[in-house]
Structures are given as structure tokens and as C-alpha cells.
Amino acid sequence: MIVRETSTALRDENGHIIELRGTLRDVTAHIEQERLREQMLEELQATNKKLKETQSSLVQQEKLASIGQLAAGVxxxxxxxxxxxxxxxxxxxxxxxxxxxxxxxxxxxxxxxxxxxxxxxxxxxxxxxxxxxxxxxxxxxxxxxxxxxxxxxxxxxxxxxxxxxxxxxxxRIDHAEFIETYDLHSGIESTLVVARNEYKYVAEIEKSLSDLPLIECNGGEINQVLLNIIVNAAHAIKSQGREDAGKISIKTYCDDVYIFCEIRDDGPGIPQQIIGKIFDPFFTTKEVGSGTGLGLSISYDIIVNKHKGDLTVKSKVGEGTTFAIKLPIKSANMIEVFAHE
Ligand SMILES: Nc1ncnc2c1ncn2[C@@H]1O[C@H](COP(=O)(O)OP(=O)(O)OP(=O)(O)O)[C@@H](O)[C@H]1O
Ligand SMILES: [Mg+2]
The missing domain is CATH 1.10.287 (Helix Hairpins)
Structure with missing residues (x-):
């Protein structure tokens, strides 16, 4: 029990205490109520914060969904x-x-x-x-x-x-819903053939490929990511209008759980103020008609959302850009993603 004590003293004309009055009140319920009120307030504030976050992510999802629907319609x-x-x-x-x-x-x-x-x-x-x-x-x-x-x-x-x-x-109107055993190195080779026309006049390809296990994934989609990144690298080098050939280096390695692929170019690099936007759908610095700005957003969706991997970028203006792809060797997570679509 919690009590609150109050006391008053009555004095005569000489200031001597002649009577003492005291009260003891049981304030347990009151304090408990206060505590509950504070707790509820905290909970309310947290819920409000969560609601705001959910709202902004919903707006973002809604935006992406409507862009997707628009794209599908077109x-x-x-x-x-x-x-x-x-x-x-x-x-x-x-x-x-x-x-x-x-x-x-x-x-x-x-x-x-x-x-x-x-x-x-x-x-x-x-x-x-x-x-x-x-x-x-x-x-x-x-x-x-x-x-x-x-x-x-x-x-x-x-x-x-x-x-x-x-x-x-x-x-994703007609994406293939199957997972296959995929050899990243063959994927790189076939993608380089497809992309050849884009890079052959502006850059040389340098490969440093380690032994890799086969991985479970949707190979067609991974090739598309490789193509987007390689073509972007070639375009970036081409935009410099330089006399010497540029260099696109492709490096692969793995650990027990993931395989990694880094694609580096010695092009102009990406300025700090736009690097946060390059994975946004429709973000492009290319002239109207030459870039849709979808390449990297599709790539991000494929690697991160569908394959539960990672796609990151590092860049320094004047030095070049490196895109790093990380993919799980086993596709347990990915099956879940496809199953829920
Ligand atoms: N290797 C790179 N070097 C410099 N800038 C790059 C590089 N890769 C991407 N970018 C920047 O990111 C932007 C978005 O790339 P993304 O591939 O999504 O679209 P895009 O290449 O402009 O058009 P497209 O849809 O035809 O691929 C590019 O316009 C460019 O500004
Ligand atoms: Mg592109």
C-alpha cells in the first residue's frame, strides 16, 4: 500500500502547538492509475510512430505498385x-x-x-x-x-x-516461376556476348574468376542483372568521350553460403548527390530516349527481393564505380518468395 501523509499544527496566541492534525490517505490506486496513464501514453506514442512509418512505407509501396501497373499496362x-x-x-x-x-x-x-x-x-x-x-x-x-x-x-x-x-x-507480367541450377560464369560469358556491341568500342573486359559452386536461382533474371550493370558501365565510360579504352573488371568469389560478383568500371563515377537515387524506378541521367531508368531498379528487385541476396554500389567521382552482387547458393528463401506471389 502507498500512503500520502498530510499534517497541520494548530497554535495558540503565543505560537505554541496546541493540536496536531494528521491525515493518511491510501493513494495506491491513484499512483497505479498514474503509472498506467504514463504507460498508455508511451504505448500510444510508439503506435503513432509505427503508424506514421507504416503509412510512409504504404505510400511508397502504393507508388511502386502503381508504377508497376502503369508499366504493365503500357x-x-x-x-x-x-x-x-x-x-x-x-x-x-x-x-x-x-x-x-x-x-x-x-x-x-x-x-x-x-x-x-x-x-x-x-x-x-x-x-x-x-x-x-x-x-x-x-x-x-x-x-x-x-x-x-x-x-x-x-x-x-x-x-x-x-x-x-x-x-x-x-x-513482372510473365516472369518465369522456376528455379534452376545456374553457373554464374556461363551467365557472365553469355551476357558478355549479348552486351558486346555496347562495350566493344569503348572498353576492355578483364576477368578474375574464382571457382564457384552452381547456385539455385532464376538464371534468366540473373543474366538480365549482369547485362544491365555491364551496359551501364559501358555507357558510363562512353559518356567520357575519352581516347583510351576504358576497363570493365569482373571478379567472382564465394564463401560457404553466398557467391559474390563485383563489376567495376573506370568510368566517371557517380556523384554523391545522386547515388542514393540510382536504384529508384525511372531515375536516369541519360538523354530522353536513350535510358528508361529501369535497369537498376529491376536489378535490385531481382537480387534483393526475389533472390534474397544483396546489390550494393560504391563509387568515386573521377575513379569509377563498383556494383557488388551477393547471391545465396541455396534458394530456400527464394522458393518462399515465389510461392507467395
Ligand atoms: N557504372 C555507372 N557509372 C556511372 N553512372 C551509373 C553507372 N550505372 C548507373 N549509373 C547511373 O544510374 C542511372 C540509373 O541507371 P539505370 O540502369 O537504372 O537506368 P539507365 O541506364 O539510365 O536506363 P536503362 O533503363 O536503359 O537501364 C544512370 O542513368 C546513371 O546515371
Ligand atoms: Mg541502365
């Missing part, structure tokens, strides 16, 4: 027309090749016809007309130009297809 809408336009374009290219062959045969035959088939007779008047039209219509120039146009269009279609694919992967 990819879905674009996929069909892009498919038939690309396919028709390829047919057109094949038809053009046949027509070209036909016209080239004409070209070869014309001089013979012009010289009266070599038997001394005069050339047919139609041949003169054909040659005139050829000049008038700039046929030689068209032949040359058409090849360039086909080349540029092919490039454009490939870029569109890759943007749609990126959007699809980001929103």
Missing part, C-alpha cells in the same frame, strides 16, 4: 502492335532483298541488251527508256539509302522491344 498495349510491326517489317526487308536481287540481275543483263546481245545490232529503245528512268529516279542512291534506313529501323525496333521487355520485367 507494355501490354505496346507488345502486340510492336510484334506485328516488327514481323511485317522483317517480311518487307526479305521482299526488298528479293526485289533487289531481281533488279541486280536486270542491271547485269542491261549492258548485254544494250549492245544488241553482242551480235552488233542496235539496242532496243526500251533499254534507253529504262536507263533514263533509272537516272531520273536516282535508283543507285535509293539502293544505298534503303540499306541505311533498314538498319536504323531494325535498331529502333530492337530498342522498342527492349523497352517493352524492361517494362514487362519490371512489372
Amino acid at each position: 507494355a501490354h498495349e505496346l507488345n502486340n502492335p510492336l510484334g506485328f510491326v516488327t514481323s511485317n517489317f522483317n517480311s518487307l526487308h526479305n521482299y526488298y532483298q528479293s526485289l533487289k536481287k531481281y533488279l541486280e540481275t536486270w542491271e547485269e543483263l542491261l549492258p548485254k541488251l544494250k549492245n544488241g546481245n553482242g551480235n552488233g545490232s542496235a539496242s532496243h529503245p526500251c533499254i534507253v527508256e529504262i536507263e533514263e528512268i533509272k537516272k531520273q529516279e536516282n535508283v543507285n542512291l535509293i539502293f544505298k539509302d534503303v540499306e541505311d534506313i533498314f538498319g536504323e529501323c531494325t535498331d529502333g525496333f530492337q530498342r522498342m522491344t527492349s523497352i517493352v521487355k524492361n517494362l514487362k520485367d519490371f512489372s
